Amino acid sequence: MPSASSLNTAGNREYLTNTISRLSPQMAPLTSLCRTKTATGHTPTWQTDALKAPKTTGRHEGQDAKTFENKAKNRTTLQNYIQIYGETYGVTDVQEAIQTAGVPSELARSKATAMLDLKLSMEASFGSANDRQLEGGEDEWRTRGILRWLGSDGTSTGQHPTDVPSRFRCQHAFTTSTLTEATLSTGMQAIFNKTGTLANYVMIGGTGVKDKVINFTRAEGATTAKTYQVSEGASTRKMTYDVTIYDSAFGKIAIMDPSVYINRTDESETVATDSGLLLNPEQIACHYLVREKDYQLDDEGGGPRGLCKLMAAFECTTPHAHGYFQ
Numbered sequence: 001m002p003s004a005s006s007l008n009t010a011g012n013r014e015y016l017t018n019t020i021s022r023l024s025p026q027m028a029p030l031t032s033l034c035r036t037k038t039a040t041g042h043t044p045t046w047q048t049d050a051l052k053a054p055k056t057t058g059r060h061e062g063q064d065a066k067t068f069e070n071k072a073k074n075r076t077t078l079q080n081y082i083q084i085y086g087e088t089y090g091v092t093d094v095q096e097a098i099q100t101a102g103v104p105s106e107l108a109r110s111k112a113t114a115m116l117d118l119k120l121s122m123e124a125s126f127g128s129a130n131d132r133q134l135e136g137g138e139d140e141w142r143t144r145g146i147l148r149w150l151g152s153d154g155t156s157t158g159q160h161p162t163d164v165p166s167r168f169r170c171q172h173a174f175t176t177s178t179l180t181e182a183t184l185s186t187g188m189q190a191i192f193n194k195t196g197t198l199a200n201y202v203m204i205g206g207t208g209v210k211d212k213v214i215n216f217t218r219a220e221g222a223t224t225a226k227t228y229q230v231s232e233g234a235s236t237r238k239m240t241y242d243v244t245i246y247d248s249a250f251g252k253i254a255i256m257d258p259s260v261y262i263n264r265t266d267e268s269e270t271v272a273t274d275s276g277l278l279l280n281p282e283q284i285a286c287h288y289l290v291r292e293k294d295y296q297l298d299d300e301g302g303g304p305r306g307l308c309k310l311m312a313a314f315e316c317t318t319p320h321a322h323g324y325f326q
Contacts, residue, residue, distance in 0.1 A: 047075060049075040085311070124264045127263065128154075213246060
């Protein structure tokens with residue numbers, strides 16, 4: 001005989017969970033590492049200097065000083081332009097009034113999402129090969145990304161900006177596909193020979209870069225045996241597959257989680273897995289002209305809307321203190 005079932009009865013409420021999943025990458029390691037400075041104009045400028053090559057000869061006894069050196073001759077100024085980052089959002093009056101599962105306020109969620117998109121856009125531009133661009137006509141303000149400072153146009157090496165003197169240019173570009181422990185050491189040696197500093201570096205890279213480096217500490221045997229080499233006491237440290245500190249003769253490298261925002265192109269979903277950075281955190285900075293700010297725009301009857309903005313420029317204090325992977 002006929003009976004009511006869930007498929008033939010009107011008025012049944014559907015079940016919708018209050019959880020909304022978001023799997024998009026949200027880490028911004030490059031901007032998190034940057035020292036924070038306050039800009040007072042659209043062209044932040046900083047100075048860098050270098051000592052001259054040392055002498056190995058001396059002076060004569062009783063020799064008078066007849067010539068004098070300009071000890072400021074190696075000093076130079078570097079500069080970058082700001083970039084204006086903006087994300088709009090809007091919600092119709094109907095949608096804001098509707099009860100949505102997991103969203104107490106569609107407007108508040110839209111604003112929070114716009115702020116996050118704003119920060120990730122800054123992360124991508126700072127980690128890009130974009131060159132700086134002056135505002136004018138169809139061109140907007142654009143800040144020079146770290147890869148361009150180091151001499152990469154995104155695909156080719158040796159593309160150094162002409163405003164960076166040769167003595168301050170990046171000393172080494174690593175080829176990820178052929179990266180070995182020996183070539184990494186050679187690159188770090190080149191940086192050390194220029195700076196004379198055993199720095200604590202940070203490596204930010206795509207999955208391909210990190211995969212190369214973490215496998216430096218594993219040795220393949222004749223069959224399937226693997227040896228995990230560590231320089232710490234086994235009684236105090238747990239052995240794990242993931243290496244977070246790489247200790248070399250020319251400095252230590254803290255290996256951060258893989259980043260998907262290095263060498264990204266504008267609004268592209270493609271991730272440059274073999275691109276990465278070897279950074280001295282003391283030699284990078286972010287100049288904020290305007291910090292993150294939310295502008296509530298006039299509701300003209302269709303619903304609330306707004307604009308999130310920030311204005312900032314990237315500083316690569318001394319390009320020869322860093323290296324990059326490509």
